[in-house]
Amino acid sequence: MTSALRVAIVGGGWAGLAAAVEASALGHQVTLAEMAPSLGGRARRLPASVDGLALDNGQHILIGAYSATLSLLRTVGVDERTVLQRRPLTLIDAQGHGLSLPRGPALPGFVRGVLSARGWSLRERMALLCTTGGWLLRGFRCDERLTVADLTASLPATLRRALIEPLCVAALNTPAQQASAQVFLRVLRDALFAGPGASDLLLPRVDLGALWPDAAATWLRTRDAVLHTGRRVNAIAPDTGGWQVDGERFDRVVLACSAVEAARLAAPHAPAWAELAAALRYEPIVTVLLHASGARLPAPMLALDARDAVSPAQYVFDLGQLRDPAREPGATGTLAFVISGAADAVVRGLDATAEAVRLQATAQLGRCLPSEPRLLRVLSEKRATFLCTPGLRRPGGSIAPGLLAAGDYIDGPYPATLEGAMRAGQAAAQALPPTKLPHEPPASRSGP
Structure with a gap:
């Protein structure tokens, strides 16, 4: 000592x-x-x-596997239940299509979640289970030279576009064509298969x-x-x-x-x-805040169909369901659209990107937006994270x-x-x- x-x-x-x-x-x-x-x-x-x-x-979001973060929050007296909304991992769109995991043991829960996923064919669901089973048997290890796109090339295109690519860019802030497959597998292992609650979404209140x-x-x-x-x-x-x-x-x-x-x-x-x-090297993240009177999403966080410049956002958050409306009345009807791996969006310009997101919101959220969304703010963190490459x-x-x-x-x-x-x-x-x-x-x- x-x-x-x-x-x-x-x-x-x-x-x-x-x-x-x-x-x-x-x-x-x-x-x-x-x-x-x-x-x-x-x-x-x-x-x-x-x-x-x-x-x-x-x-920003956290997940249940963030043991160091949760421990330090407790150290300084922060009550997780007060500041974070804990939900089972749900990566669905406005129509309810996508992956939603039940509570309970990790591996059986993942299998049940995949088998019950809406919007995917039986062939696609079985392909995902077979592929992830192979990763599990190999201890979630792979050739360090592989990208996520290389790793998942055998999966059906629908799964790559609807699940793998948005999950990769959310976790690594690096497009699948550039992202390290080994790091991606480590994140999946700790998030999806580390035990009950590890995959839970912790959304800031x-x-x-x-x-x-x-x-x-x-x-x-x-x-x-x-x-x-x-x-x-x-x-x-x-x-x-x-x-x-x-x-x-x-x-x-x-x-x-x-x-x-x-x-x-x-x-x-x-x-x-x-x-x-x-x-x-770094990759930016762009957040577009829109407000639409009366807007309420089916869940606090939804996945979006991201298609480059036309529909750039991968996820949207309903701040009215996360923040306390009595304390922050401006949260009701406010939606935060997130563009990870946003280098192309920055190059195109933030004004053009914001308008693309507004049109994307109108097209993909449908009846969730009873009024025309208006732009509140565009936020760009140019050096949000380093590029996580092989x-x-x-x-x-x-x-x-x-x-x-x-x-x-x-x-x-x-x-x-x-x-x-x-x-x-x-x-x-x-x-x-x-x-x-x-x-x-x-x-x-x-x-x-």
């Missing part, structure tokens, strides 16, 4: 806050610096609201700030952590047994900022690590002695997800030397 360390965390996104909470829980003294004016990183609440509705920078960053910041301040926003770290430098962060000495430093910022700060001290971080080399969590990294891009089994960020933050904090916590009893002594 050692005395408490002074730990600097550069970055206040989900990974940085996870590292800060874990390090503080382990007894260390935490100082966190975030360059943006608010905490949350790429999953945050925006400053401005619309009609009393708090807006996020994009629509609150804005992203209220979901994690606000509670984490409050918890940290009660433990004397120092949190700075609007502060960019200019440089770090090794000091005897520690590091200087803009001239202030710390025992350890965790770079939990973006890969671009981390590469800039690490380059003078670990050029090979910085080169890997700087080489990552054989991608990602930087590790250790940069140099006493210098660690945390972020959804750090090497690991998951793509760029909230769970990946939280796990990386936890891992960075757990790599710190253990300290004797103040509340621990003194070690027992032997003898008189």
Whole structure:
């Protein structure tokens, strides 16, 4: 055991806050610096609201397999039942076609869900069961050079378009033609076959700030952590047994900022690590918010038939069924359309993309929209996630002695997800030397 360390965390996104909470829980003294004016990183609440509705920078979901995320939420006092709506995995369209899993054991539930799926022929359902059974027998492993398109080429085209491609782009934010089949299989294994509840959808009932960053910041301040926003770290430098962060000495430093910022700060001290971080390529996510008076979807989340520029959105969320209308009246009738893997949409222009989504909504949601939808806002996160391609080399969590990294891009089994960020933050904090916590009893002594 050692005395408490002074730990600097550069970055206040989900990974940085996870590292800060874990390090503080382990007894260390935490100082966190975030360059943006608010905490949350790429999953945050925006400053401005619309009609009393708090807006996020994009629509995010969690799943029941996100064990690190759920554990950290409990640590800072967040009640899952209050902030998340838990539902069995349901990937259906407005007509009820698609996959809906029942509650209960994972493998029997998946088989029952596939066999009862509406809109798929018996041949298509049996093909999906045979293919996934093969993945299961092979331990969800495959040639690391394969893309998701390669992996699923034998499946009927209807299944690829209606299930595999939207599921891939939602999980990896990478089109199936480019996405790593091995990472996709790992996500499927943990989500669909990891046990009861692992595949459940956890849809936020609150804005992203209220979901994690606000509670984490409050918890940290009660433990004397120092949190700075609007502060960019200019440089770090090794000091005897520690590091200087803009001239202030710390025992350890965790770079939990973006890969671009981390590469800039690490380059003078670990050029090979910085080169890997700087080489990552990115894919945007676009969210189009529409409002239609009286609109209500059959479920809080529906799958859409995405067909490139004509119908670009893969999923739509009914915020009126997720947010509290008494507290946020603007949620009723507001629909959030998500375009993952949105590079082409950004190239076409956000105005053209928003109009395409509005026409897509009218065509595919039918009677769910009793009035003409109007555009509220278009949100674009240009560097939403890294492109998760086959054989991608990602930087590790250790940069140099006493210098660690945390972020959804750090090497690991998951793509760029909230769970990946939280796990990386936890891992960075757990790599710190253990300290004797103040509340621990003194070690027992032997003898008189």
